[in-house]
Amino acid sequence: MSSSSTPDPPPHLDLADIEEDELEVEQEHERALGEQRGAQRERGGGWVTLAWAAPGFLWLGFFLIAPLVFIVLMSFWTPDTSVGFVKDWTTQNYSDLVHPFSLDNAYWKDMWRSFQISAIAVAACLVFGFPVAYFLAMKVEKLQYQIALFILALAPFWTSFITRSVAWAYPLMGSHGALNTFLVKLGVSSYDHPLLNTQFTQLSVQLAMIQLYILFMVTPIFFLLAQVDRHAIEAARDLGGNWWSTFREVVLPQTMPGVVIGSIFIFVLTMGEYGTVQVISQGAVTTVGVYIQTQIVGTQYPQGAASAVLLVFILILGVFAITRFSNLREDI
């Protein structure tokens, strides 16, 4: 409902009232229109949609849902030395894990170590990755260059983690690797007792994790930064903001979803790491992933399952904490 064709209301009338009315009408229309558009998309739902969705969800049901369900089921079954497990219900597996709840328990020790590595990885990826995303999104002018450089940074992700771990472990970090050779030249290390490898194996793993996963943080932040309205930034500057306050008030809040996604991704994936950890530390460092894998290889299925379920709990807690933390930040 538009009123007459003139846009300026005369000064005697209450401007606020008219604007409010018109605004209300506009909003009503927007809402009705949005409803209509949203509703329109559902035309022809029914069996056509079902036919399209069926193959994918059946497949996922079999290869994703069922395995996860069976982990839970298995965790409640009884171990058996000959067959691996017997379908008798028990909670023994859990009590075995939970009751001696101390860091001496190998499981919790490994869990704690994994957690440390993951948490530090998340933080480090955020700190080191953010400037990369910022550079690409805000400082590179042409879109083609942005994308080209982004692909350049992204390319290593497309190679095998194992290969990169191998490349990390030996040519770079090995006792005769490039890095140690460099440290030897500096005089702080030697070929027989390489500084990083003997004393800081966990550090080595840590650094590798960062190198492997940092792109999971750079990517979402990059995409979000690219969508920040430049005009909003200009407006903030106009109103007197310096770089930091503009960043804090305008840019950072809009990147929070990316930070959250990246953090969740990195946290969840690194907690489950075992292959690369083994390669890099040559078995010296154990994570909860390694722990569980050992159980599986030793056909201790119920115990492995219980360990995995508890791991998932920790993962859920972690994700929850991350999302909570980000909400808190946003409110601030």
Next chain:
Amino acid sequence: MAEGVAESNSEGAAPAAPSAQTGSGLDLIGLTKVFPGGAVAVDDVNLHIDHGEYVVLLGPSGCGKTTTLRMIGGHEYPTEGDIVLDGESLVDLPPHRRPTTTVFQHFALFPHRTVLDNVAFGLKMEGIGKGERRKKAMEALEMVGLSELKDRKPAALSGGQQQRVALARVLVTKPKALLLDEPLGDLDRLLQLRMRVELRNLQRQLGLMFIHVTHNQEEALSMADRVVVMNEARIQQAADPLTIATRPATELVARFMGDNNIIHGKVTERTGNRLLVEDAAHLRASVTVENGGGPAVGDDVFVSVRAAAVELADGAAGEKTVNSADCEIVFVEFLGDLVKLHLTAGGERMLAKVPGDRYHALRGREGETVRIVWKEGDVQLLDA
């Protein structure tokens, strides 16, 4: 609420173009569309359209005009009601079997095909051989003056060129009725104005039924044989452009068409068929109604007076004046050929339109008081 089966000929209507189509025309019968979730997009629409008529569905966003058009074209399925073309119901026919074709707002050209292949697409679907259909497509392209662009892809065309390709593409399939969904919306303004003329001429020459959806009042008045104003899923008024412009039937039509002064007041007197209406700001207007019918004293009514019918007069209006008022000039808006005077009378917004050469005399007189008058014959009683 004015609805019901709208007549196709009323005072002021131009006769429809001579049509090669014979047949009873298009009938929308009780057409209703309710979306899942409850939103009523179209509510009991009844309309008859003859072959050769240019009908414009006009209304604000969300009024149901586009949904109605889509139902005619088969891209939306009605919840209730029927769509009958020349005696045959279309409702069960999918779009590719209906004798209607649609020109979409953003043209919807196939980006991966050349202009020529775009135009030839409909013929390809009919099974016509490559040589033959390319020939016919070229004829269509020549008709719209784009034959040199035949090998281009749509992305390399301007908006106006894309629109002409879209037109060529649909006309080549010899439809019985052409549906146009905001066809001029994406064009530059001056091109819009030009295309109105081109499109209208085309329709006249072809004698084809055109159903055109727009929210642009000027466009509707300029192009239509009949304007169907819709709002909130219903037809408000369906009549020729002159009637819509000078005698809006409802408050919504009057407001939407713009440049109408709407007075919302009570009937204070009734002498025979002549009513006196007065509103809270003591603006008074008189209007004549049909014999016997109409509101009684004390009833709440809306009347409207076209801004173009409002004139400036000398002297002061005085207390008991009817069809006249003392106003303060708020803004003198110069629009080239005319001047819009934005006024306020006792808190009510009023609008007067005078010829552009009066600007010199009116410029800078904001704040002054002037007297406006209008004739009783120009006062329109509106349905609620």
Next chain:
Amino acid sequence: MSSSAYAPAMERTQDSVVKRQYKPKRDWAKWGLATYFVIFLIFLYAPMILMAILSFQGYQGGVTFPFSGPAGLDWWRSIFVNEVHHGQQVIFTNADGIRTAGEGSLWVSLAAGAIVAFLAFTLSMAFRRRFRGDGVAFYIILLALMTPGFLLGLGTQIFWKAMNQETSLWHTALGTNTVWGIPFGFLVMTAIWNRYDDHIDEAARDLGANAARTFGEVTLPLVWTGIFGAFLFGFTLTWNDFDRTALLVVGNLTLPLEIVGLIQAAALRPDLYALGTATTLVSLAVIVTFLVVLTIRSRFRRAPVQSVEEELGLGGGIDAEAAEQVVEG
């Protein structure tokens, strides 16, 4: 509106107008960040580059520096041939194992790519319209993305065992590997559908194409790059996968497994590096392919050209009489 407002300025002589030269301020932040970016790239690429360098060592080369020459393709050759002769020495290579693993990786990855392409496409088609339960459905796809491969491999092992089945590369690992590829492919297809103008499909229907022909003539040609992208995702993620496959497969049937197997057997020679570099090059080739395909696609994407002629209202002529011929002839 006289020119008097401007006259004084123009009357000023050249001498009294102070000429100033403006030098654009240096954006220190940009250069600082650019340097950081370069360091970052080095950090990312260094391991692989070092590995590549070491793969070109002579036959006496070891696993770490210093580089032992002469530089050559010895170790590269050794991943293909079974024996390498250096003077009197016969070195037995791992080529057999590598070949088996390579073939395994290749075929399984191709199959995974095809499955991911198909399922990502069908799933995204379902999501073109809203439907009941689409929230839950979306979360399942999200779950597929977030579940660590290790957990999935574990669960699949358990699931199979509980059904008294043995896991294998083709029956099990293939499916498990696709689970991570599907959400990526789905994301690609969703992005494509978001930019897709549904009216184009409607126009095709309008012009006489039934659903099948609309799909073949119009929809598919416009979205095939997304389907191909999903295929590439599926291929690459499987090509590189270790966590899932390792838990489900006995023996070194894929290249990542072979690589880890060699490490654990302490068979650390530069041929390992050649292998690693080779597999990396394959992955990089995939990206390049993807980019090439993307650029082909972007040719359609340009916005309509603005025409000044049209802005002025010229152009746009339609020959109405010719039209009559077209429509009625």
